[in-house]
Amino acid sequence: MKKTKSWAIGLIIFSTLLNTFAQTMYKFGANQLSFNLNSIITNLPLILGFITYGISAILMIAAFRGGELSVLYPIFATAYIWVTIVSNIFFNETVNIYKWLAIISIVLGVTLIGIGSNGAMKYKEAI
Amino acid sequence: MTTSIYSVIGVFIATIFGAIGALFLKLGADRLKFNFWKIIKNKYLVTGIISYILSTLIFVPSLKYGDLSILYPLVSTSYIWVILLSVHFLKEKMNKYKLIGICLIIIGVIFMGLGN
Numbered sequence: 001m002k003k004t005k006s007w008a009i010g011l012i013i014f015s016t017l018l019n020t021f022a023q024t025m026y027k028f029g030a031n032q033l034s035f036n037l038n039s040i041i042t043n044l045p046l047i048l049g050f051i052t053y054g055i056s057a058i059l060m061i062a063a064f065r066g067g068e069l070s071v072l073y074p075i076f077a078t079a080y081i082w083v084t085i086v087s088n089i090f091f092n093e094t095v096n097i098y099k100w101l102a103i104i105s106i107v108l109g110v111t112l113i114g115i116g117s118n119g120a121m122k123y124k125e126a127i
Numbered sequence: 128m129t130t131s132i133y134s135v136i137g138v139f140i141a142t143i144f145g146a147i148g149a150l151f152l153k154l155g156a157d158r159l160k161f162n163f164w165k166i167i168k169n170k171y172l173v174t175g176i177i178s179y180i181l182s183t184l185i186f187v188p189s190l191k192y193g194d195l196s197i198l199y200p201l202v203s204t205s206y207i208w209v210i211l212l213s214v215h216f217l218k219e220k221m222n223k224y225k226l227i228g229i230c231l232i233i234i235g236v237i238f239m240g241l242g243n
Contacts, residue, residue, distance in 0.1 A: 068219045069153040069213045069219065070213035070219045098241040101238045102239035106232055109227075114228075117225070
């Protein structure tokens with residue numbers, strides 16, 4: 001029986017995407033922020049970000065039920081990839097060589113952890 | 128931008144609270160009952176949420192006043208803490224794939240810091 005289920009991994013990835021969306025909303029909202037209650041309540045991006053953040057947290061907790069923390073938690077690192085893409089599209093931030101290397105490294109890392117979440121056991125037992 | 132020592136301390140503390148929060152959220156999630164009162168009384172879940180919120184509250188301002196090339200590597204240590212906590216408290220198994228994977232992620236986050 002797989003220790004970490006695929007649905008849990010998928011849910012964490014989705015939760016990470018929502019998290020990135022929430023962060024982007026915060027960034028948009030921060031531009032219109034002033035410190036009085038009325039402006040905060042009517043700050044649509046901020047409210048949307050807050051709600052999305054809450055949903056992503058609930059999904060994360062649900063996902064934790066489906067697998068090991070040491071496998072699911074590192075998947076949050078993919079947020080850096082989504083943030084890089086979003087920053088490039090919406091905020092015109094450049095993707096330099098370091099960011100590319102970072103993306104490649106994180107993707108490889110998450111893939112290996114995925115393999116190590118249960119596949120590795122089978123290979124080891126086979127030997 | 129120069130990195131204030133408070134930023135470094137802040138990120139360090141936030142990272143630890145974040146990892147501890149994740150651990151408690153996992154413990155709480157495993158014991159989750161789909162009943163409103165049971166959820167509120169789920170001590171692990173509540174502790175995890177508080178820890179997580181605390182971590183974010185310290186984290187966000189700390190990141191603003193520091194160089195990401197220094198702060199992101201600190202953030203990447205959260206993956207180390209979570210591995211240690213998972214192995215010790217959750218009895219999760221380690222293997223070379225997970226280990227190399229974590230190293231690659233840490234390297235990746237450090238690169239991300241350098242790229243910012």
